[in-house]
Amino acid sequence: VCLQKKIRKDPEPGKAFAAATVIGSRRPPAAVTRAPICAAGGTGANKRKAWDLKGKVSDMEVKMRDYQTKVKSVNKENEVLRGTMVQSQTRVAEIEKELERQRGQIRYQDLINELCHTVVIVICLLGETVTQQKDELHAGEMERRRLHNTIQELKGNIRVFCRVRPVVDGGVSKHIQLPASDTKMITLAKTEESHTGKTTDTQKNYNFSFDRVFGPAASQQEIFEEISLLVQSALDGYNVCCFAYGQTGSGKTYTMEGDEFTETRGVIPRAVQQVFKAAEKLAAQGWEFNFTASFVEIYNESLRDLLYTGKASKRPEHEIRKSVTNEVTITNLTYEKVVNEDQVLGLIALANQNRSTAQTAQNDRSSRSHSVFQLDIEGVNGGRDIKCKSTLCLVDLAGSERMLKSQSQGERFKEMTAINGSLSNLGIVISALANKENYIPYRNSKLTYLLQGCLGGNSKTLMFVNIAPEPDSFGETLNSLRFASKVNDCVIGTASANRK
Numbered sequence: 001v002c003l004q005k006k007i008r009k010d011p012e013p014g015k016a017f018a019a020a021t022v023i024g025s026r027r028p029p030a031a032v033t034r035a036p037i038c039a040a041g042g043t044g045a046n047k048r049k050a051w052d053l054k055g056k057v058s059d060m061e062v063k064m065r066d067y068q069t070k071v072k073s074v075n076k077e078n079e080v081l082r083g084t085m086v087q088s089q090t091r092v093a094e095i096e097k098e099l100e101r102q103r104g105q106i107r108y109q110d111l112i113n114e115l116c117h118t119v120v121i122v123i124c125l126l127g128e129t130v131t132q133q134k135d136e137l138h139a140g141e142m143e144r145r146r147l148h149n150t151i152q153e154l155k156g157n158i159r160v161f162c163r164v165r166p167v168v169d170g171g172v173s174k175h176i177q178l179p180a181s182d183t184k185m186i187t188l189a190k191t192e193e194s195h196t197g198k199t200t201d202t203q204k205n206y207n208f209s210f211d212r213v214f215g216p217a218a219s220q221q222e223i224f225e226e227i228s229l230l231v232q233s234a235l236d237g238y239n240v241c242c243f244a245y246g247q248t249g250s251g252k253t254y255t256m257e258g259d260e261f262t263e264t265r266g267v268i269p270r271a272v273q274q275v276f277k278a279a280e281k282l283a284a285q286g287w288e289f290n291f292t293a294s295f296v297e298i299y300n301e302s303l304r305d306l307l308y309t310g311k312a313s314k315r316p317e318h319e320i321r322k323s324v325t326n327e328v329t330i331t332n333l334t335y336e337k338v339v340n341e342d343q344v345l346g347l348i349a350l351a352n353q354n355r356s357t358a359q360t361a362q363n364d365r366s367s368r369s370h371s372v373f374q375l376d377i378e379g380v381n382g383g384r385d386i387k388c389k390s391t392l393c394l395v396d397l398a399g400s401e402r403m404l405k406s407q408s409q410g411e412r413f414k415e416m417t418a419i420n421g422s423l424s425n426l427g428i429v430i431s432a433l434a435n436k437e438n439y440i441p442y443r444n445s446k447l448t449y450l451l452q453g454c455l456g457g458n459s460k461t462l463m464f465v466n467i468a469p470e471p472d473s474f475g476e477t478l479n480s481l482r483f484a485s486k487v488n489d490c491v492i493g494t495a496s497a498n499r500k
């Protein structure tokens, strides 16, 4: 390129040659330096040289053009290659990114695998701990049962609680005294007027002591707290019976059933609630329970199914049967499988509709029959191969008042005779049990025949004696307390759980 430029700038042939020589080599040939070139007046040799030079220049020009073309195409190729290179770099960056992501995933997978492994180990360890804790829990539960029932036995397998109803008009009953310092005592005080009028009136006190005496202010909750321990025993496999005794209007139904408000609910709905709650807790320890409810009424010494829903004309007859294993059942009775508290409460409502009530002179909602609610409990602990079976029996007895006062006549008289007969037989059976007599006259009344499982050896029994506080009920109150005292003196043999 330099050579070409030189030639263009310097058109004289001799000078052009000299310049070409200078550029081509460091030292010019001696002849050239000694004889300067002269194109117009030079020798033939010089002319030829100039001609050759001219030819070479044109060759070089051709070559140069070739080079230029080549340079151009190389530039183009370079351009294309540069584009390809940019694409390749982008792709490489993408591949690197992808590789990085995959490397990350591989690390993540490793982490997951490691985590899974750890989790499996932890689960195994937890499994062992859970089994160990279940064993400990079961041992603890068995110990709790043993201690709980030992305490119940020490308290006595038949216990009597006395409950005094509040006075209807809110007044105070002077003849009933409840010492504040002693929750087991009740005194009935009777003032006897002097017959002659010359001597002062005398006061006669009748003192009674029971397992617990509840005054008129005692709440339903307070009452139930004492019984709830027995309800727990029913789930532990012991037969439990709780019954309310007392004259008409003394508060038996209020104690056993109460009313629909949560605060004033009675023993039966509270016991049912406790049974289902406790069964739920025991399920965590492998226990599974089956409950069967029945509700029967003993009216005029005949049995009536309180859960019967058929036509009145088709009401079946019932008989009490005792199996070889001493289990007492009633023929044709509705035995309803129940799974929750609400279902039982529904059955209690149905029983109340069915319950035979009749008007007496003393109480306009007087129940003239004994009502017996039974919940049969069957528990199985499959994992430990243990079974238990028991009955929770809650009884609202008919009023125990004397005939004269209630002015009973006709049908009412018949009812009273049946009620008093069965209640006095209850007293006889309890006395016979207390005296450890060989023969216990359970069969003398339907009530004792039905309750024999709950009164005899293998049971825990609680009796409420309900007291009406009005002064004109003094005689009835004294009778009730005497009866209850007799029951309180009864010591029934140690109960044992029905466990297989």
Ligand SMILES: Nc1ncnc2c1ncn2[C@@H]1O[C@H](COP(=O)(O)OP(=O)(O)OP(=O)(O)O)[C@@H](O)[C@H]1O
Pocket: 164, 165, 166, 216, 246, 247, 248, 249, 250, 251, 252, 253, 254, 255, 363, 365, 366, 367, 368, 397, 398, 399, 466
């Ligand atoms: N502790 C109490 N607190 C408030 N009210 C009560 C209490 N006990 C009973 N009563 C009320 O006294 C009345 C009579 O009670 P209840 O019907 O329970 O007597 P009862 O002994 O069952 O009579 P019956 O033998 O006729 O069935 C009811 O109105 C009841 O609500």
